[in-house]
Amino acid sequence: MSNKFVKLRHQAPEDLRTELKTLVASSEAKKVTISFHFGNWFGAALGSAAVLCLILWASFNQAPRANDLLQQEVVNSHIRSMMSDHLFDVASTDSHSVKPWFSGKIDFSPRLVDLRDAGFPIVGGRLDYIANRAVAAVVYMHDQHFINVFIWPTNEDTYPPVFAASKGFNIWRWQSDGMVYFAVSDLNKTTLRDFVDLMNTARK
Amino acid sequence: MNRGNELLAHLDAGYNLARWLLKNDQDARDVLQDSFIRAFRFKGEVENLKPWFLTVVRNTAYSSMKKKMPVMDVEELSFSENEADSGPSPEEAALQKAELDIVSFALSAVSEQYREIFVLREIEQLSYQELAEVLNLPMGTVMSRLARAKVKILELVRKEEQNPSRRES
Structure with missing residues (x-):
């Protein structure tokens, strides 16, 4: 049978190919x-x-x-967590289990928001090290996408979310109630912004 | 070549399988991304990367599908290797003559099991041995399922040729 049906082949999206190439290159760079x-x-x-x-x-x-x-630094930490099988130190879908786990491990208490009903369940948490300090990394999930939310205290003023993109990932940064937050994910910009808005709305 | 770059070389194959199984760009994309990360993280030895990666994609795709609807089983016949290797069947010859968009329509309409085996064999050009590995089936079952897949697809092609309006919906 000749290969006529090869014409029915679907090609992988170019942006996804680029994103995965970045992941591979980032992982290889660590080995150099x-x-x-x-x-x-x-x-x-x-x-x-x-x-x-x-x-x-x-x-x-x-x-x-x-x-x-x-x-x-935040994006690299997100990539490392995805590549090294170290997405969380504590795995739980219950924010009341994840929050106490941070007690005694960091010098602040991260405020976790339960967004399960909105389609963003917490799946775990871990310690990370960013900006020369230990920070809380809380992992949420939406469909099959992970969202790393990095949290640590700050003395700076509160300000609304600011968007950035790096290495194929979307990032929203904001400050609220004495904490700085970075939400990093391969989710699209709008969905990630919805997640950030839900986090902020739930706090108030 | 390292594992990551080898996997990147099979990205289209993985996407093609996921896309045909899920029939949806976004779901196929999510499944491919998840499969790639799983495969890249895997530390063990892999003898034949392409069928192994396609197995990961297939398993991930079926897990995704289970959340939405149950997967129907198809009945199996027992074929011997000699039967399957005895040259192009009448169904194969007829499918070769059919218009590609009609085959595409028919392929979308058959069950997942028939669709995946046709895609893996006729589009991804996997050997029977590789098909057996990806589908986790005995060789005889692979051959019988492939033959039945072609019969089913041809049936739908015939119906579509007689009633072209069905594709417009």
């Missing part, structure tokens, strides 16, 4: 290590010169804003 052969003084000198050039180059270029770096 730079080794210096200190026995070879020429190689070490060459390496030092390269580092010096990098520092000089960086000094002549505008440094990324602190918020951009923080955003990258």
Whole structure:
């Protein structure tokens, strides 16, 4: 039988292909290590010169804003949690089980919102480390998509959600009642915003 | 080539199977994404990546479908390998002559079990051995199901050829 039916083949969406390529590349990047052969003084000198050039180059270029770096850190943490089978330290769909788990592990009490009825059940929580401090990562689910919500205290003012996108993921950042929140997911922008609005509405 | 890049090479195959099973772009996309992450995280050895990945996609797709509706079983006949390898059947020859959009319509209308085996064999070009691996069936059952799938699809093609208006709905 000739291969006539190959014409019926569906192609994977390009944006999903790009997203998965990013996941693979991100995972591979973690495995890359730079080794210096200190026995070879020429190689070490060459390496030092390269580092010096990098520092000089960086000094002549505008440094990324602190918020951009923080955003990258949050997205990288989201990717790591998805890739390394470490999405949660405590698995539960009950916010009353997840919240107490954080007690004694972090120096604040994250406010968890039960959005099960709205189609966003909590599936677990874990500790993470962002912005040089331990933070709460609460994991919600919608259909088959995970949403990582990173929470930690802040002294800055409350402000409404701000959107960003990075590496194929959507991010909403907002501050409320002395806490900063980052919601990161591969959910589309609108659905993720609905989730953020539900979180904020439920608080009030 | 690492596991991730090897899996990326089979992304279209995975999407094609998921799309034909679920008949919906968004569901196929979700299933493919979930399957890819599961497969990429898997640390064990995999001998033949494509059929293994398609097995992951298939299992994920059926899990997704179970939430929406029960999957109907199809009756099986027992075929021997000799019967299946005896050259193109009349159904195969007739399907080759049918218009592609009519075959596509018929393929969408048959049961999941018939649709998946036709897609895996005729579009993804899997061998009988690979079909047996993906579908977790004995070789004889694979052959009988494939033959019955072609008969069913041809029946629908014939009906559609006689009454083209059915495709417009």
